[in-house]
Amino acid sequence: MDLLARIERREEWGRVASEKAQAAGDGFLWRTADKSQGGRGLPAREATTPRPVPGRDEHRDGVLYVRLTLRAGELAQQAEPGQFVMVKADDGLDPFLRRPLSFHRINQERGEVQILFQVKGRGTGLLARRLPGDALQLLGPLGRGFTLEQRMFPENGAGTQRQRVVLVGGGIGVAPLLALAEKAARGGDEVLLLLGARSRDDLLAVSDFRALGAQVHLATDDGSLGHHGLITDLLDQVLREDAADAIYACGPLPMLKKVAQLADQFGRPAQLSLEERMGCGLGACIGCVVGTKGPGGQPTYKKVCQDGPVFPAQEVILP
Numbered sequence: 197m198d199l200l201a202r203i204e205r206r207e208e209w210g211r212v213a214s215e216k217a218q219a220a221g222d223g224f225l226w227r228t229a230d231k232s233q234g235g236r237g238l239p240a241r242e243a244t245t246p247r248p249v250p251g252r253d254e255h256r257d258g259v260l261y262v263r264l265t266l267r268a269g270e271l272a273q274q275a276e277p278g279q280f281v282m283v284k285a286d287d288g289l290d291p292f293l294r295r296p297l298s299f300h301r302i303n304q305e306r307g308e309v310q311i312l313f314q315v316k317g318r319g320t321g322l323l324a325r326r327l328p329g330d331a332l333q334l335l336g337p338l339g340r341g342f343t344l345e346q347r348m349f350p351e352n353g354a355g356t357q358r359q360r361v362v363l364v365g366g367g368i369g370v371a372p373l374l375a376l377a378e379k380a381a382r383g384g385d386e387v388l389l390l391l392g393a394r395s396r397d398d399l400l401a402v403s404d405f406r407a408l409g410a411q412v413h414l415a416t417d418d419g420s421l422g423h424h425g426l427i428t429d430l431l432d433q434v435l436r437e438d439a440a441d442a443i444y445a446c447g448p449l450p451m452l453k454k455v456a457q458l459a460d461q462f463g464r465p466a467q468l469s470l471e472e473r474m475g476c477g478l479g480a481c482i483g484c485v486v487g488t489k490g491p492g493g494q495p496t497y498k499k500v501c502q503d504g505p506v507f508p509a510q511e512v513i514l515p
């Protein structure tokens with residue numbers, strides 16, 4: 197579905213890299229803008245002064261994360277956790293290609309979806325400048341999302357049992373996991389989030405998971421919050437304690453490889469959300485293929501945009 201969505205709300209988090217800003221204790225920013233705040237939604241100073249280009253000016257060498265709430269009625273009705281949209285970052289022709297972004301949250305009652313992204317390059321940099329009230333061109337929902345595993349107990353009258361669902365996120369890989377956590381919690385599952393990032397300022401949406409009643413364990417590379425080390429160290433521990441029925445992961449490739457290896461070692465089902473550079477998002481350009489195991493274990497290829505982005509861990513061959 198090709199549609200126009202209206203930006204309702206814009207939130208940003210970021211870390212300025214300059215030593216001066218950090219010395220002033222000003223390394224972490226947070227701004228929120230709502231359509232309801234009047235004008236184009238930003239405080240007067242920001243509405244009247246030229247906005248810096250995120251990732252290029254104030255965030256040079258820093259990090260910027262933006263969350264947009266979009267009014268997109270029909271899309272919200274159809275979207276599933278783990279699926280994504282191709283977003284046109286700017287109304288002009290440059291960049292020409294849309295950028296893939298996952299559903300971060302899906303609210304069918306309000307007809308809203310959220311996207312959460314890290315500014316990486318030109319596309320996300322331009323998208324980060326869009327304001328409440330702006331219209332965004334979207335294509336979606338695309339791909340195959342997460343499937344919540346159900347443990348069947350036929351001896352109990354084909355009933356199902358409350359599952360312990362473990363979500364493993366690395367950095368911005370947390371983006372699609374909140375929508376999944378919401379769905380799992382609605383279905384009565386117990387949710388455990390294991391979230392790792394470079395530093396405490398890169399741990400996003402933690403309060404939203406806690407508000408759902410999810411248990412949250414954190415890890416940072418620099419030890420600034422939670423476990424000092426890799427988030428997969430905590431997954432290892434959880435699996436040793438036999439406290440996971442199914443695992444769902446999104447994050448950097450080395451993290452996904454370790455999750456797949458641990459899931460295999462402990463015999464637990466795992467689903468991985470993969471990222472590949474995408475041209476069309478529709479299965480037409482063959483730009484996003486990934487190696488998979490076909491029938492009889494024969495290597496074959498699948499398209500991340502159409503057959504994924506979520507794959508069973510035992511099916512994909514991670515490079």
Ligand SMILES: Cc1cc2nc3c(=O)[nH]c(=O)nc-3n(C[C@H](O)[C@H](O)[C@H](O)COP(=O)(O)OP(=O)(O)OC[C@H]3O[C@@H](n4cnc5c(N)ncnc54)[C@H](O)[C@@H]3O)c2cc1C
Pocket residue numbers: 280291295296297298299312313314315316317318319320321368371372470471472473474505
């Ligand atoms: C199915 C899917 C869902 C995604 N969901 C999210 C999300 O919810 N939030 C989010 O922040 N990002 C997400 N991404 C990654 C996001 O699409 C890229 O960061 C974005 O397209 C970069 O565009 P750009 O123009 O800003 O950067 P570019 O100028 O195109 O590239 C800048 C840097 O980003 C890297 N990059 C570009 N595309 C990708 C990609 N697809 N995956 C990984 N690295 C890439 C490049 O290698 C380069 O180093 C998703 C990717 C896929 C395939």
Ligand code: FES
Pocket residue numbers: 473474475476477478479480481482483484485499500501502
């Ligand atoms: S992005 Fe074109 S085939 Fe997947």
